[in-house]
Amino acid sequence: MSQQSKFKQIWQYLKSPSSAALWVILALGFAGGVIFWGGFNTALEITNTEEFCISCHEMEDNVYEEYKETIHYANRSGVRATCPDCHVPKKWTHKIVRKIAASKEVWGMLTGMIDTREKFTEHRRALAEREWKRMKDNDSLECRNCHNFEYMDFSEQGNRSVKMHSDALASGEKTCIDCHKGIAHQLPDMKGVENW
Amino acid sequence: MKLLIIIVTILGLSFAVLSQEKVTVNTGSLDTIRGAASLDETRKADPFKRVIKDKNPIARNYVHQPPVIPHQTRGYRIDLNSNKCLTCHGWKYAAETGATKVSLTHFETRDGKVLSDVSPRRYFCSQCHVTQADVRPLVENTFKPVESLTNN
Numbered sequence: 001m002s003q004q005s006k007f008k009q010i011w012q013y014l015k016s017p018s019s020a021a022l023w024v025i026l027a028l029g030f031a032g033g034v035i036f037w038g039g040f041n042t043a044l045e046i047t048n049t050e051e052f053c054i055s056c057h058e059m060e061d062n063v064y065e066e067y068k069e070t071i072h073y074a075n076r077s078g079v080r081a082t083c084p085d086c087h088v089p090k091k092w093t094h095k096i097v098r099k100i101a102a103s104k105e106v107w108g109m110l111t112g113m114i115d116t117r118e119k120f121t122e123h124r125r126a127l128a129e130r131e132w133k134r135m136k137d138n139d140s141l142e143c144r145n146c147h148n149f150e151y152m153d154f155s156e157q158g159n160r161s162v163k164m165h166s167d168a169l170a171s172g173e174k175t176c177i178d179c180h181k182g183i184a185h186q187l188p189d190m191k192g193v194e195n196w
Numbered sequence: 197m198k199l200l201i202i203i204v205t206i207l208g209l210s211f212a213v214l215s216q217e218k219v220t221v222n223t224g225s226l227d228t229i230r231g232a233a234s235l236d237e238t239r240k241a242d243p244f245k246r247v248i249k250d251k252n253p254i255a256r257n258y259v260h261q262p263p264v265i266p267h268q269t270r271g272y273r274i275d276l277n278s279n280k281c282l283t284c285h286g287w288k289y290a291a292e293t294g295a296t297k298v299s300l301t302h303f304e305t306r307d308g309k310v311l312s313d314v315s316p317r318r319y320f321c322s323q324c325h326v327t328q329a330d331v332r333p334l335v336e337n338t339f340k341p342v343e344s345l346t347n348n
Contacts, residue, residue, distance in 0.1 A: 070271060158250025160267060160284075163294060182278065183271065190278040195289065 044099065053083040056109055062120050066185045073184075086142045086184065087131070094138075125188035132177055140176035147176070229334045245329035253296060254328065257341040262324035263296070269327055274320055281321045282314065 013019060046052055054060040064083075067073050072081040089095050114120040114127075135142065149169065154162045168174040178195065181187060190196035225234035233239045251266040272280035284295040302318035303311050 158267065159252075160250055160293070179283075182273065182280075186273065186275075187278040189276070196278060196283055 044095075047099070048084040048088055048095075050082040050084075058109060058114050058120065059083075062114075062117065063185050070184050081146065081184075085145070089138070089141060090145055121188075128181075128185075128188050132181065135177040136175060143176040143180070245331050247327045247329050255341070256345050257339065259342070259345070265325050265327045267327070269322070274322060279314075279319065279321070285321075286314075 014023075054064045067083075072086075074080075088098055108114065112119075114123050149165075152165060154166060157165065164179065168178075169176075181190075181193075181196075221236070223234040223236045225232060230242070231239065247268050247270075248266055249268055254264050254266050256263055269281075274281060282298065283289060284293040285298045287297055289295070290297040298314060300310075302314050304318075305311060305315050306317055
């Protein structure tokens, strides 16, 4: 069979009424997919904003108030790191994993686990430890999204920073969160925490 | 006639009241070495001074002077939960970080008992140790440290 007639045969098949129906289904499916995917991603991005995070008073009255005093909230040049910049990974698969894990936090909010300041401070050590572990496990990925070690200019850093960064950090022995705990929020009781 | 007297009295009284209101109030305005300050308005605060970012230890001026802090301490919390200073100046970490070790006198209670860690009365570092900024002194000072302390 020649190549020409083979194409003709396929074209004949595609023109038949039954396959036309298939086309419609495919087109609808494609359009539906685009709408669903776009909607899903838009909704996902809405949950990735500072406004969304502090729409619960647990966040607004506790961690957000503390964060407002720190350099990641306000500084000389106005470059900011908001909640999701540190607490949600940027890469899509990691982000989805984190978002699914965060469904536990929705449960905590519904059951009022930390709905008063007292309850919050009571749980603070456990909450902080979970976040320290997450950052330790991913080698402080969220810090490094902005603070890239490759481009750190040691000549611009203070003596103390140079010593620590060129030693423990450069060798990979330590990661950002090992030393930089409590930079955006207050700390829990640090008894027994390594290096404290 | 009666009406005229009443009108004149009212006018006179209102003038008296008005002229009394013109009496100036003493606002205690004084020219101080920090600038003029008066009671009826809040003086504009001076801009923040830039704290020394990071330097080697600064020599003491007199015996028993708490050494001053030659680096920034912004955001370093000292409270019941944590003490950021001690994560470098504590004996456990001083060798690793190259920081000055906290003096052993800080382990003593006011009764002279030596504890195994920093005593609560010496725990709040910034009560005595302060950061420094390079500024012009408000009052001229000719104080000179004793010879024995000049090279710390």
